[in-house]
Amino acid sequence: MGLNYRELGLRVGLEIHRQLDTRTKLFCDCPTEPRTTGRTVEFVRRLREAQSELGEVDPAARFEMRRARTIVYRADLGSVCLVEMDEEPPHELNREALRIALTFAAMVGARPVDEIQVMRKIVIDGSNTTGFQRTCIVAVGGSVRVGSKVVPIQTITLEEDAARLIEQRDGQVVYDLSRLGIPLIEVSTAPVIEDPREAYEVALAIGRLLRATGKVKRGIGTVRQDLNVSIAGSGLVEVKGVQELEDLPRVIEYEVRRLLHLERVRSELRSRGVRAESVSSEKVRDLTHVFSSSRSRLVSNALSKGWRVMGVRLPGFAGLLGGGDVRLGRELSEYARAWGGVEGILHSDELPGYGITQEEVAAVRRELSCGEGDAFVLVLGPERRCLDALGAVIERASLAVEVIPDETRAARPDGTTSYLRPRPGSARMYPETDVPFVRVSRDLLEEVMRSLPRPLEERAEELMRTYGLSRQLAWELIDGEVVEEFLSLVQTGVAPSFIASLLTEVMKDLRRQGVPVENVGVGAVRRYLELVAQGRTAKESARDVLAYLAGHPGSTVEEALKALGLEAPPLDEVERVVDELVREVLPRLSGRDPFGPIMGELMKRYRGRVDGAVLSRVLRERLARAGTSGGSA
Numbered sequence: 001m002g003l004n005y006r007e008l009g010l011r012v013g014l015e016i017h018r019q020l021d022t023r024t025k026l027f028c029d030c031p032t033e034p035r036t037t038g039r040t041v042e043f044v045r046r047l048r049e050a051q052s053e054l055g056e057v058d059p060a061a062r063f064e065m066r067r068a069r070t071i072v073y074r075a076d077l078g079s080v081c082l083v084e085m086d087e088e089p090p091h092e093l094n095r096e097a098l099r100i101a102l103t104f105a106a107m108v109g110a111r112p113v114d115e116i117q118v119m120r121k122i123v124i125d126g127s128n129t130t131g132f133q134r135t136c137i138v139a140v141g142g143s144v145r146v147g148s149k150v151v152p153i154q155t156i157t158l159e160e161d162a163a164r165l166i167e168q169r170d171g172q173v174v175y176d177l178s179r180l181g182i183p184l185i186e187v188s189t190a191p192v193i194e195d196p197r198e199a200y201e202v203a204l205a206i207g208r209l210l211r212a213t214g215k216v217k218r219g220i221g222t223v224r225q226d227l228n229v230s231i232a233g234s235g236l237v238e239v240k241g242v243q244e245l246e247d248l249p250r251v252i253e254y255e256v257r258r259l260l261h262l263e264r265v266r267s268e269l270r271s272r273g274v275r276a277e278s279v280s281s282e283k284v285r286d287l288t289h290v291f292s293s294s295r296s297r298l299v300s301n302a303l304s305k306g307w308r309v310m311g312v313r314l315p316g317f318a319g320l321l322g323g324g325d326v327r328l329g330r331e332l333s334e335y336a337r338a339w340g341g342v343e344g345i346l347h348s349d350e351l352p353g354y355g356i357t358q359e360e361v362a363a364v365r366r367e368l369s370c371g372e373g374d375a376f377v378l379v380l381g382p383e384r385r386c387l388d389a390l391g392a393v394i395e396r397a398s399l400a401v402e403v404i405p406d407e408t409r410a411a412r413p414d415g416t417t418s419y420l421r422p423r424p425g426s427a428r429m430y431p432e433t434d435v436p437f438v439r440v441s442r443d444l445l446e447e448v449m450r451s452l453p454r455p456l457e458e459r460a461e462e463l464m465r466t467y468g469l470s471r472q473l474a475w476e477l478i479d480g481e482v483v484e485e486f487l488s489l490v491q492t493g494v495a496p497s498f499i500a501s502l503l504t505e506v507m508k509d510l511r512r513q514g515v516p517v518e519n520v521g522v523g524a525v526r527r528y529l530e531l532v533a534q535g536r537t538a539k540e541s542a543r544d545v546l547a548y549l550a551g552h553p554g555s556t557v558e559e560a561l562k563a564l565g566l567e568a569p570p571l572d573e574v575e576r577v578v579d580e581l582v583r584e585v586l587p588r589l590s591g592r593d594p595f596g597p598i599m600g601e602l603m604k605r606y607r608g609r610v611d612g613a614v615l616s617r618v619l620r621e622r623l624a625r626a627g628t629s630g631g632s633a
């Protein structure tokens with residue numbers, strides 16, 4: 001990309017969230033592993049006007065309130081009780097979770113607080129039945145070291161995980177409650193990270209320390225990275241929900257490009273003499289009549305539903321809405337979607353287009369009194385939505401003249417981000433009076449210090465020593481969180497380094513190619529390795545077999561081998577072929593070692609079906625029987 005991040009004044013802080021593997025949830029006795037009883041509960045809530053007890057309304061809360069919605073909660077009664085349903089006050093803070101957080105605090109040299117006060121943090125997107133998330137600071141300070149850099153930790157916090165969104169339809173969202181209340185540890189670093197790669201390294205280091213406690217959950221959805229990003233002169237952008245560690249640099253690079261683009265737009269608007277007040281005084285106009293006989297499918301579909309076409313002028317914005325993957329048009333569209341619930345916007349930099357003609361564009365410009373330097377934005381939808389959407393567009397456009405706004409954004413799987421809501425203000429937190437203070441006693445701290453976990457370096461050394469793995473493979477097992485699987489699979493007798501690379505490199509590679517490897521359970525891998533150990537297929541078939549199993553959930557390893565033609569022939573058939581080759585080749589070699597040439601022939605014939613080690617063993621036996629030594633090695 002060639003961006004000089006230090007020159008740009010990039011500052012990144014990380015918030016690493018990780019589910020703790022405790023027996024019960026943070027404020028009740030429900031299990032943290034989902035339990036299915038078949039008895040379920042379902043209830044409906046409406047978002048209520050939430051005010052903090054300090055009397056102010058938070059901007060993020062106001063945002064959610066404008067999108068009045070019905071919320072449906074569902075759960076299996078094996079995983080929830082009255083606490084998650086907000087029908088019973090929370091129980092005491094989970095002591096097992098507290099001990100884990102204190103352990104991590106000790107590992108990074110953080111200072112535990114004397115007394116833990118649980119707070120309520122307003123979250124009214126419906127993901128909490130109470131309208132807030134319970135959270136408490138356990139320790140402050142400490143640091144992690146990455147290379148020569150020391151990254152200060154700001155806070156170590158325990159909080160409740162939210163309910164899981166399972167469906168989002170017009171005006172209604174559905175949440176599954178079983179995840180609500182699972183303890184999360186949140187580790188926040190100071191905003192001192194100066195380039196995207198460094199963010200990855202810091203997150204990896206924190207992740208390794210968390211894993212070393214041995215008490216964090218693993219797998220998809222158990223870890224989430226949030227980050228705050230700014231460059232010199234920009235507002236603070238918070239990006240939520242980066243799932244994969246490897247995506248962090250990409251997301252940061254994208255944000256920097258976005259901020260730089262917005263900065264360029266801002267200075268261009270200023271040099272054109274555009275003023276924020278003149279943007280915010282623009283009026284929304286109903287332009288439906290302009291399109292009454294439009295041949296645009298997009299427009300005529302909308303009109304047939306009784307929708308309106310409404311528009312607004314953006315004075316001085318001509319040519320500034322389009323661009324590459326970062327563009328002001330996209331920002332405006334995200335605001336229109338978030339605040340108005342419309343599907344998006346159409347703007348003058350991309351029209352004529354979408355079946356909208358030059359004549360229609362000219363008519364719109366006339367109606368909106370657009371001069372040459374002016375741009376316009378159109379939305380399609382029911383009147384109320386159009387008004388809300390264009391109101392948000394006007395607000396965002398007038399901001400573009402003055403600042404790069406503080407925002408909360410969501411990470412998307414493609415490494416870009418999208419607008420989520422305004423950043424919450426300080427009115428967001430207030431004390432949870434239903435949970436008593438917890439005094440962090442000297443005894444508890446001493447007990448934590450006495451049972452600090454072994455560093456992961458020792459774990460890596462042990463894997464290298466016991467199983468002859470390379471350092472890289474050992475760390476890949478640890479970072480990939482598949483050490484347990486590895487230890488159970490080495491019992492099949494297949495070479496440990498083969499199993500390790502299967503669980504790490506091969507799986508990662510397949511995932512990168514879009515193969516849904518999460519469909520392959522450890523049971524299937526074990527069965528495959530057993531068949532390899534029995535000589536019923538060769539190690540070389542691994543990639544194809546795993547890909548097949550991923551693409552055909554429910555089929556067995558045996559079926560995969562048959563379908564792929566990778567089943568080994570019966571051993572006696574192999575032996576017969578070896579015998580034939582020995583008889584044929586031996587006389588032609590006049591005393592030279594026959595092992596290499598015959599082995600080459602066998603591999604050609606059986607690659608991917610019969611393991612090289614089996615071929616070599618059979619060949620040695622047969623050569624010995626035929627009275628030659630059968631090679632060196």
Ligand SMILES: [Zn+2]
Binds near residue numbers: 029079080081083084
């Ligand atoms: Zn519960």
